[in-house]
Amino acid sequence: MVVVMDGQTSDADVKKLADKLESLGFDIQVIRGESRIVLAIIGDTKDLDSFPFYAYTGVKEVLQVAKPYKLASREFKDTNTIIRRKGVVIGGKELIVMAGPCAVESEEQIFKIAHKISELGIKVLRGGAFKPRTSPYSFQGLGLEGLKLMARAGKEYGLLVITEVMSIEQIDVIAEYADIFQIGARNMQNFMLLKELGRIKKPVMLKRGVSATLEELLLSAEYILSQGNNEVMLCERGIRTFENYTRNTLDLSAVPSLKELSHLPVIVDPSHSTGRWRLVGPMAKSAIAAGADGILIEVHPNPKVSLSDGAQALKLKNFCKLMMELNAVAHAVDREINLTGNVD
Numbered sequence: 001m002v003v004v005m006d007g008q009t010s011d012a013d014v015k016k017l018a019d020k021l022e023s024l025g026f027d028i029q030v031i032r033g034e035s036r037i038v039l040a041i042i043g044d045t046k047d048l049d050s051f052p053f054y055a056y057t058g059v060k061e062v063l064q065v066a067k068p069y070k071l072a073s074r075e076f077k078d079t080n081t082i083i084r085r086k087g088v089v090i091g092g093k094e095l096i097v098m099a100g101p102c103a104v105e106s107e108e109q110i111f112k113i114a115h116k117i118s119e120l121g122i123k124v125l126r127g128g129a130f131k132p133r134t135s136p137y138s139f140q141g142l143g144l145e146g147l148k149l150m151a152r153a154g155k156e157y158g159l160l161v162i163t164e165v166m167s168i169e170q171i172d173v174i175a176e177y178a179d180i181f182q183i184g185a186r187n188m189q190n191f192m193l194l195k196e197l198g199r200i201k202k203p204v205m206l207k208r209g210v211s212a213t214l215e216e217l218l219l220s221a222e223y224i225l226s227q228g229n230n231e232v233m234l235c236e237r238g239i240r241t242f243e244n245y246t247r248n249t250l251d252l253s254a255v256p257s258l259k260e261l262s263h264l265p266v267i268v269d270p271s272h273s274t275g276r277w278r279l280v281g282p283m284a285k286s287a288i289a290a291g292a293d294g295i296l297i298e299v300h301p302n303p304k305v306s307l308s309d310g311a312q313a314l315k316l317k318n319f320c321k322l323m324m325e326l327n328a329v330a331h332a333v334d335r336e337i338n339l340t341g342n343v344d
């Protein structure tokens with residue numbers, strides 16, 4: 001259940017109602033928008049009589065949100081969530097591009113990529129330091145060293161840094177060096193990790209599990225939101241189907257579906273969903289046409305020698321070319337990528 005209050009309601013009046021609900025045993029989340037203040041009542045509200053709440057000053061509406069996820073739903077919040085970090089806006093008219101290697105491999109590699117993408121006007125550097133590899137014998141990432149290298153490269157070139165967190169123990173150290181936490185497909189339902197990330201004050205990008213439904217994805221987002229962290233974005237990165245020509249099957253219909261069901265920004269990862277670099281461009285364009293708020297792309301100065309996911313990595317030159325093409329698609333759907341134009 002959610003209680004919608006007038007945006008002008010005083011803090012004291014909001015508190016009066018919140019205290020009452022807490023005394024009934026519910027947890028309350030207060031979300032302040034420009035025109036309304038929303039109190040989300042967390043817990044089983046089936047038998048709760050909404051009528052008495054209308055007697056409280058400021059209460060405009062009491063809604064039973066039918067969806068199992070509440071805070072993530074459009075019913076709860078009809079305006080798009082916009083995430084702002086160090087001047088970068090995610091979820092607005094401008095599309096966000098996150099680019100970088102699958103894994104940080106060396107200082108030379110990450111600095112080269114950071115330099116090139118920043119020259120182009122890209123604002124977010126991706127890269128794995130702690131890697132969730134299917135085989136324990138594959139390269140597991142440089143760990144803390146990789147994190148430090150990426151943070152230095154991000155600082156040098158004015159880029160936000162996004163990296164994957166795999167366990168609760170890694171949260172503090174990653175918070176020190178990165179701007180955005182990524183939860184990988186394999187951890188989408190690691191509920192303890194999700195809850196912990198709900199308690200921090202940094203954005204989280206939640207990737208869809210390979211066999212997760214959209215409802216399951218949104219319920220996982222709800223774990224983070226219900227702990228008080230409202231800066232969550234969703235990422236469609238392909239699901240497992242019988243098709244094995246591509247690494248996964250990019251579920252593009254997830255994009256408009258998620259935009260309809262939820263107010264959270266939606267990012268598409270055409271790299272992990274296809275596994276083939278030649279397919280990355282066409283799927284990135286389709287994602288933008290489908291309404292994605294951004295894309296996550298793996299790039300490498302020399303994919304042939306990449307320690308992980310080389311087959312899906314774009315060379316820097318191809319990445320630059322793709323960005324120009326993407327911009328044209330963006331304009332066609334009334335979005336933009338603010339590129340600085342240096343594509344050589």
Ligand code: PEP
Pocket residue numbers: 102128132164183184185186207237269272
């Ligand atoms: C990644 O983005 O580095 C990654 C491992 O992706 P996913 O969790 O989607 O497999």
Ligand code: MN
Pocket residue numbers: 102103272298308309
């Ligand atoms: Mn990868």
